[in-house]
Amino acid sequence: MKKLLFLPLLLIASICFAQNPKEIIGNPIKIANMLVAQNDFPTELGWKEANKACQALGKGWRLPTQTELKFLYDNKDKIGGFSNSTYWSSTVDEYQKSLLWYQDFGYGEQRRHSGADTPFRVRAINAPPAITPSRASLSKKIIGKPIKIGNLLVAQNDFPDGMNWNDAKAACAALGNGWRLPTMQELNIIYSNTEKIGESSFISNSYWSSMQDGNYKAVYKFFGNGEWSTVGKDNDVYVRAVKR
Incomplete structure (x- = not known):
């Protein structure tokens, strides 16, 4: 019985350690009016998971908006640690509520995606509340x-x-x-x-x-x-x- 319990508990402990706030935030990079976590989350996440995971890092941490994510892309070399992959923003399209904005860090394009469950990369920021255009x-x-x-x-x-x-x-x-x-x-x-x-x-x-x-x-x-x-x-x- 001990052997049966050991592996699941070890796996859970490994996951929790990998997503420990200190491991994700690291030495945050200050740029403009925001702090950017030093590291991506270790696994790709769906959109809802991404929002929750960023907020779970602690007070003020959140998923960047579409505009903020473009700013991160424009300064990716200064910030460091990004992959040439797709990253979630927190922004829901104003005209099509089923579509969510993301940034391609390989090609630089911002596009909308209809699959909230699709796993994308996630980088958290800590910044004043974003003003969303009406x-x-x-x-x-x-x-x-x-x-x-x-x-x-x-x-x-x-x-x-x-x-x-x-x-x-x-x-x-x-x-x-x-x-x-x-x-x-x-x-x-x-x-x-x-x-x-x-x-x-x-x-x-x-x-x-x-x-x-x-x-x-x-x-x-x-x-x-x-x-x-x-x-x-x-x-x-x-x-x-x-x-x-």
Whole structure:
């Protein structure tokens, strides 16, 4: 019986030791207004686990927000100890609550992920409470100074990342005041006036229209050559909102 109990207890003790706050925090690195734990957690964690594990380190320790995680990436050489892997942020997408932001420390991209149980790397910080942008401020950033083309108003900026067709419709509607996905005709107008709208504001070559193609597909326009195509609604395609 003693042998049967010994290995599980040893395993539990090893795990607890590996995630001892002193082992994770180490000699924290001070940068800007935050302390950064010296080490990652020894194993990758799901999003909820990551939040709890950081908070369990003690008062003030938490998972970094999307903006803070980008700051850690920009200063990764100074901080040290990061792997070329993906790291969780604490930020939930304002427009699609099922999506969570993460940072790829290999390629430098920030993207959103729908699997809260997916294990990613975790680095904790200790900093004043983050100020999360409100839905209103994010909407204001996307709408910006709308460009008027005839009687069509075009949002100044794309949404920050691609999204599936149903989420795209919902995100445009969430801007309020009649904002929506463009029709095929309206997307043609946008394509023909990219210079007037501001070419640098377009962050992709593929944009959803509001036109469906059956129950499972929708129509998008490829801005590289102006051609139309259809793709499954569950694919991520970029979005520019319009209103009249």
